[in-house]
Amino acid sequence: MIDPADIDISNFLTKWYGVPDSKEQERSHCAWLPDPLRSWYDLIGRWTKFLSAGVRIYDPQQIRVDKGKAVFMADSTGDWFWAFDAKDLKTVYEAELRGEWRLIPESLPEFLVHLTLMVAADTANCARLCSQVSNETLPAVLVAMEEIGFGGWRWPRPGRRMFMSEKLIANVGPAMDFRAPWRNREGFSSVGISGINQQDLEYLDGITSIKWVIPDLGDCVS
Structure with missing residues (x-):
């Protein structure tokens, strides 16, 4: 850590x-x-x-x-x-x-x-988002990163963690339960991955079980 x-x-x-x-x-x-x-x-x-x-x-x-x-x-x-x-x-x-x-x-x-x-993560030019990532798939998403030992905030939902590598930052938190939005969905996480360059995020394309949302944040550096 x-x-x-x-x-x-x-x-x-x-x-x-x-x-x-x-x-x-x-x-x-x-x-x-x-x-x-x-x-x-x-x-x-x-x-x-x-x-x-x-x-x-x-x-x-x-x-x-x-x-x-x-x-x-x-x-x-x-x-x-x-x-x-x-x-x-x-x-x-x-x-x-x-x-x-x-x-x-x-x-x-x-x-x-x-x-x-x-x-920095929220304003990155290159990012991928998914609100429902199974915890079994999470290690493949975070393979290049290490968790940061922050004490933690309650905002926007308690239980969020941050990971990073040389060129990536990941925010991982509880996934929202569709049936009761104020509760967490067991076995799933909400994930946001931000990078300096688009090519640093390309490994995520190989995780076919996740449908990533690519926000319109501007032009990524290739």
Whole structure:
């Protein structure tokens, strides 16, 4: 299992997006933010291609403390939120709209690695999706990848795991039960595979039992 602390997100972003295309910016107004978050904002700002999808990452100037929690991110619908603790600056919390804050079993640095990989996977030019992959077939899908030891989020459904290799990222979570969408379908997983190049995903064509959806994300690098 990959230790999140061993993932250098600067090297990862360079491999995923190419060399930085923007200069570092001075963020004097961010001085009060936790060091890992402030450094993360400075880092991702060097790649204009780093655009969040599925979540909305607040601009540092929009972060405000409310009842001890500093909200810095929300999902795209505004129904789920993430915040750091304004006192210890190391812990991260998540909550549904009008729900109670719950501690995430990831430190802030680990959370930011998790977030970086999630955004990169969600905005990749090359991807395959399938909402119903049998668990017997899953090893063939993930053959080139290793699981990352993230603590885990409850959003969008508890039980999601992330895997990666040099050129691939996979998000694996519980499959939805068609008869009861709020329940998981036993023996199946929802899988999304993202890659840097189209050719890195071609091995999936050999798994004929899976009908992949190919999202229209733009032109893949051949």
